[in-house]
Amino acid sequence: MPSRSPLPPPPPPVGIRTWPDRDALLGDRAVVLGELVRMFIGPGRLGALWTWAGTAALGWSLVGSALLTFEDASDALGAVPGVILLAAGAAVLVPACVLLVVGVLRDLRAHRLLVAWGALDRDPERDGRLRRPRASLAWLLLSSVLCAAGLFGCVAVPATARAGQETYGLVTWLMGLGFLAWLTGLTGLVKAFAHRRWVLRVLAGAPAAPRVAAEG
Numbered sequence: 001m002p003s004r005s006p007l008p009p010p011p012p013p014v015g016i017r018t019w020p021d022r023d024a025l026l027g028d029r030a031v032v033l034g035e036l037v038r039m040f041i042g043p044g045r046l047g048a049l050w051t052w053a054g055t056a057a058l059g060w061s062l063v064g065s066a067l068l069t070f071e072d073a074s075d076a077l078g079a080v081p082g083v084i085l086l087a088a089g090a091a092v093l094v095p096a097c098v099l100l101v102v103g104v105l106r107d108l109r110a111h112r113l114l115v116a117w118g119a120l121d122r123d124p125e126r127d128g129r130l131r132r133p134r135a136s137l138a139w140l141l142l143s144s145v146l147c148a149a150g151l152f153g154c155v156a157v158p159a160t161a162r163a164g165q166e167t168y169g170l171v172t173w174l175m176g177l178g179f180l181a182w183l184t185g186l187t188g189l190v191k192a193f194a195h196r197r198w199v200l201r202v203l204a205g206a207p208a209a210p211r212v213a214a215e216g
Helices: 021-040 043-072 077-118 124-130 133-160 168-203
Strands: none
Touching: 021 043, 021 077, 021 124, 021 133, 021 168, 043 077, 043 133, 043 168, 077 168, 124 168, 133 168
C-alpha cells in the first residue's frame, strides 16, 4: 500500500513565500494537488489497498488452516503441520498489516497536505480536474460491497454456526476474513467521503486571499 513516491512538502509559511506572482503560485499548486490527488484517490491506491488486504487475508487463511489442523490433531506429531502453517501465516499476515497501517498514516498526511495546498488560492479552470468523481464513485461502490460482505461474514457466520458441524477454528477463520474485508471496505469508504468533503470545502469554498510575495 505505501508508495515509493515521496509526498510533496507542505506549502511554505507565509513569511517566506517567494512566488513572483499569482500565476506562479497557481502553477505550483496545480502540480502538487494533482500529484496528491493521484496518491490519495487514484486507481493505483485502490489496487494497492486491495493487494495488501488480500495478502493479509492469505496470511489469515494460513493461520485459520493451522487452527483447523490443531483441532484435528490427535497427538503432538499431528500438530506439527499446524505449527508450520501458523508460522507461515504470521510471516505473511504481520508485514501485510504493518504496510496497511503505514499506508493509512500516509493517506492522513496526504489529506492534510491537500487541505494546506488547496487553501492557498482557487483556480476553477484547473481545480475541475482534481474532483475525480469517477474515481470517488469507484472507491465508494467497491468499498461498500466489500464492507457489506465483511460485515455479513462477521455477523452471519457466528450467528448461523451449528454446534457439532462448524468448529471453533472454522468460525474464527471465517470471522477473521470477514473482519479484514470489513476493515478494508471501511477504509475505502472513509477515503471516498474524505475526498468528496475536500472537494466541497476546499475547491468549492470561498476563495482565500493569496499572498505570493515574501514578507520582510
